[in-house]
Amino acid sequence: MDEIDLKILKILQKNAKYSLEDLSAELKIPKSTVAYRIKRLEALNIIKGYYAQIDPTALNLDYIVISLVRARYGKNYHTELGSKLASLPGVWGVYFVLGDIDFIVVGRYRNREEFVENYLEKLMSMPEIERSSTQVVVKIIKESPNMIIWW
Amino acid sequence: MDEIDLKILKILQKNAKYSLEDLSAELKIPKSTVAYRIKRLEALNIIKGYYAQIDPTALNLDYIVISLVRARYGKNYHTELGSKLASLPGVWGVYFVLGDIDFIVVGRYRNREEFVENYLEKLMSMPEIERSSTQVVVKIIKESPNMIIWW
């Protein structure tokens, strides 16, 4: 991983359709070398894949929720609860944190009913949870999780 | 936006490199029609772009933080604070929520020093903040924000 690899990643994290030719011109190295580098980054699993970014609002996914969850104490309670939370439909993020709270959970739904049915009811029936508070997101000010390299 | 569009999106949200030919076979429509559909989804900004997904740990980004922020009351305090939080280096998510907390902020850093310098010090010098608590993520159990369509 050198400076050139980093430059490639910096460009591809923003635009996966950037062509080998343009990368070649940008980095001033032959395009076959660019191809070679990218293949290596893929093989090393540094590039984990390519995906289309879809506008959530276009699919009416504007019922975004974030929950702060505290687990009960007990052996395996944390790991078990973690995977149970992660498997809830609509949940895309589960973070295990230290402190007052144990888990932060993020999910996207199309409306209140869908949220209640797929998320809230299931959450409230989990015995491993000691306490949880769920917030509805009013506005997404920033959401660009694909921008890994910012420096 | 019909059933076919949704199927296309469902596939491309997972794999942007899925070829027109394979999509054509999968959906049982000619590949030129698939191309036509995709172009339309792009034009309508339903597909917002294509990205390479980069492994954060490969770049030593394992100092992940989530802050719960409460703003002071006052005109414009909330919108101003929102954009100030979003502009912090390393911050990729800022959510405005209702309730006890006003903002939930997510950031990625390579180490403690980088986090303190780029994030914590700047956060703590923001007068619009009444109170904030920052959690360090011990484990990312799930993080797949690109999976928009789950039903």
Place this chain on the structure above:
DNA sequence: TCTGAAATCAGAATGGT
């Protein structure tokens, strides 16, 4: 709006340094 065929172009493969 959709489709088939042709043309174009980008990416994969090869082999040499």
Place this chain on the structure above:
DNA sequence: ACCATTCTGATTTCAGA
């Protein structure tokens, strides 16, 4: 590990339905 060339196949274009 790097790079020039060749080759393959995916995408774009366009005319017609």
